[in-house]
């Protein structure tokens with residue numbers, strides 16, 4: 055028999071919550087009103103009415119609002135309820151604002167962390183908090199199937215002892231705590247999902263030690279620079295004591311996050327953890343400031359994106375779901391977003407999403423969080439043990455890039471008779487072993503090919519449970535032998551320079567492939583190459599290490615000898631030549647170079663770079679493939695023809711000269 059489907063969706067709305075407003079102290083308060091604007095809740099109520107979800111022509115909060123939704127009366131939260139989360143001092147302070155003088159209110163506003171007060175703030179805050187409690191209660195008691203609390207002021211920044219970020223009482227936290235207290239048989243575990251663009255520091259703090267409330271927040275973080283501008287929203291903040299593992303932060307590293315990013319995080323983290331936690335009740339801390347059009351939030355979630363997320367959360371806790379408004383400051387955006395969410399509550403299907411590809415930053419963020427949270431949640435695979443290398447207790451292990459170089463060296467020595475060329479360093483490391491190899495008679499060769507590369511690529515297959523590399527299904531891809539064989543066929547000398555990605559055993563915070571390559575290329579030029587007999591030098595750069603070549607030809611007078619600089623850089627950052635030597639160097643580099651990039655390299659993104667790459671980057675060419683080794687395979691012939699032409703034209707010049 056149908057049960058859930060026959061119930062209505064509850065809604066809490068009360069015009070008295072519009073009385074909390076910023077006291078006007080300057081003309082700019084009219085022209086540029088405070089973003090936490092009393093009209094916010096009205097606009098949501100209005101759009102629901104305009105779309106026939108509620109029937110209330112007066113828009114004042116009628117008793118009977120039609121067949122789809124049911125009014126859940128709002129009341130003021132009691133002291134007892136508020137004190138479940140907040141301190142007595144906090145409550146007393148908010149109470150005191152109800153009879154402060156105008157001057158005191160203005161000064162309390164100025165002193166606070168992004169909160170304003172008038173004499174009605176206290177009542178609005180009590181109603182907002184009471185509305186959150188009542189909507190949850192109505193769902194738990196099966197008066198409605200689910201519910202929406204259109205309330206303000208918002209709550210999730212209000213900490214137990216201090217208001218903040220437009221929030222006076224921590225509405226959702228107070229509601230969750232009181233539901234757990236009053237329905238101990240029915241509701242033992244609550245999931246709070248906070249998709250407001252800001253981190254809900256107040257909610258997090260309220261349940262920091264509580265294993266019965268799982269708090270998951272998706273928010274802009276940017277190394278703690280985005281509001282509330284602390285590190286409490288960081289990925290490593292997982293709760294403490296009994297609550298350890300019951301706090302999940304999904305902190306974005308940049309603005310512009312959209313549907314694809316949120317859905318990716320939902321599919322990878324929120325839903326696996328949500329299903330494993332298996333809550334009895336779900337509350338959405340529903341700020342709409344990540345919505346498209348919200349200038350404060352700077353993100354791009356569409357109404358369809360919100361509908362998808364609501365749909366997924368509705369699948370938890372047998373549909374026991376309450377949505378409580380938090381932030382959201384573009385009046386059109388919050389109205390459209392709230393409408394989309396409410397339609398899902400009523401039983402509509404979610405809208406379709408056109409773009410489902412997450413940003414690469416999102417994939418990295420999600421991967422980092424899985425590393426941390428897989429300690430607590432078994433459903434987040436691959437598991438934790440094998441992928442957090444820094445914390446293991448192993449004694450015997452090698453870093454893969456060192457092992458790969460070792461293998462490469464053995465191969466080059468036996469197949470191509472290359473020998474080690476020593477380089478003096480202050481401090482040794484396995485990463486510096488056999489860093490440079492060369493033909494035994496390189497000093498006598500007329501033409502020398504210098505190959506500067508990163509560690510070979512591994513195309514790996516990861517064990518989906520353990521997170522280890524499946525060796526039998528993984529391959530090492532190395533493009534250098536194509537050039538070594540070509541050089542040896544032509545009786546050219548070969549110099550092979552390996553640039554490690556990090557230096558094993560060194561505390562190498564300041565090390566990067568780019569500066570490692572610069573230093574090594576300069577050293578090899580100064581100490582070896584310029585002393586050789588060679589009159590023609592060919593540089594081949596593979597991946598990020600190529601930047602050492604560009605640096606070298608910009609900082610040493612190499613033009614006499616260098617015939618061509620060929621690079622296969624995939625998606626690595628373009629490196630420009632500097633005009634330290636003279637102004638003609640840019641022209642020379644442009645004519646002597648080929649820089650093959652992936653077709654997805656940002657330099658081809660017309661929205662970022664309307665013009666093609668400048669000449670100072672060399673002759674930049676778009677390959678069909680991605681990844682430097684695939685590109686090398688694709689463009690090898692073209693590169694060789696370019697080099698041969700350069701060598702020939704130089705021979706002609708010297709013949710005629």
Ligand SMILES: [Zn+2]
Nearest residue numbers: 250252341381
């Ligand atoms: Zn917010």
